[in-house]
Amino acid sequence: MTFSIVAVDREKGDLGVAVASKFIAVGALVPWVKVGVGAVATQAWANVKLGPMTLYMLEKGFSPRRAVETLLSTDPRREHRQLGVVNAEGEAYAFTGSKCLPYAGHIVGDGFTVQGNILVGEEVLEAMAHAFESARGELVDRLLAALKAGDKAGGDRRGRQSAAIIVVRKCGGYGGCEEGVDRYVDLRVDDHPDPVSELERLFKIWELTILEREDPNDVYDLGEVAAEIQEALRILGYYSGPVTGRLDEATLRALEHWMAINNFENKMRRDGKIWGTVYRFLLEEAQRAKKTENK
Template sequence: MTFSIVATDGVDVGVAVSSKFVAVGAFVPHVEASVGAVATQCYANPRLGKLILALMRQGVHAREAVERAVAQDSERELRQIGAVDARGNAYGFTGRQCPEYAGHVVGSGYVALGNILAGPQVVEAMAKAFETQRGELVDKLIAALEAGERAGGDRRGKQSAAVVVLRPGGGYLGLTDVYVDIRVDDHPEPVAELKRIFKIWELTLLQRDDPRDVVLKKDVAREVQEALRRLGFYKKEPTGVWDEETEKAFRDWAGYENFENKIRGDDKIWGSLYRYLIEASRRS
């Protein structure tokens, strides 16, 4: 009993979902890089998600993959499925016995779907938000989830949310396809909490900073030294000169905070990392 969106931009594939159901991210999203994304919901049968991905991996288009999968399910009229393959083919299925309001919207490279919703405006708002939001796929998915919630969402209330986006080699240090994978399993405001965690994920793991948002190390050396000293990483009196000891202290701090993914190899610091350091030192 859920609202979700599955989508691709031709490179990334992903699912965003929210529900008055504990840990919805454990059951609804099924995603494979360079293959596609599937949401299995209502009286969810997660086996269908795995089967649909397997079929799409073989080159079967999203619609045929869903139709072949649900044909094997004797309770298919209780199922709701959204699927998109990596080529952008999208298809939605809403069984006739899914509790009202239940329905879906299929657009270019996405399906917005839900059941036990406040009304059709939920999936319509999700579709509009996805189509109009600027940015990467993850930004569009989160915007769609927010829009669905604002339009009424799951009419029983709120409990959990999740977003999964895969990109070939796009994850941590290029060693995984997991670009974003966040779950909020039980929270009074799950979509807002999901967005809060995503901001931390973005700062820590995503390399998509504005290339203009940088500061020169030589220009902020004293301020950084003072911040690192307050945090216990720089032991000397600040000199205002970015030397080897300052670089080591900065890298030690970044590693401690899990920001190794954001260390540059030049004479600059990402503005987002610099601001986080200064703010953290003021809280210490």
């Protein structure tokens, strides 16, 4: 019912799972991840307990293979289970029971595994593995590339319904170490006709709003774009003064208010500059509002 990938970025310590299925809210059941420990996908006739139990055993020093074999040794439905596991050191192991519905299988690579059942064929897993190995960027980008490749190759032979991705990084979540949050990315599409594309759309919003990984060269001097910012904020109702092109206190207060309302508080800079991603979003929002007003 599912195709998934579990993987680690040894250098950054990121661990994650991406999954899609013709099944309601697959993200509620399949992915299990713990920072500094490992990542698990439990699927097919999923035993949800295997997720946290496998992570517990990894934390106690078990290898992925030993953890899975130990847990399945007393499982009467062992041959109906499918698991993919990777630990923080990059050891990976996958298991596909002989009674998983076809096509079912897995591929174990360097620091990752891809696995699936009720697929259109082996080409789904091959496409996922190739996409992950050849993609650039952070772990989250490579996981999304793998999921998209599996979906494009046919994915679940019954169709599409849900998708999810979770990546953990020490202090990588909203608020960072100050809040002690490790969920770098955590997104779910529970019921949608094209869940992988919808997951990608949501990630772009998450990246823009939450992630702090902008190109350091993609910035604008506020003094140089003050007129454009004033006009955009005026259209959106945050600024009522004249469009002078001068960066005054009223303009800065309006900009900060807009950023706070739009959840960009972690993207505020104190060096007289604005991130290009935020600046372009502001202009696009103003353009959309202007078009709506003119209709």
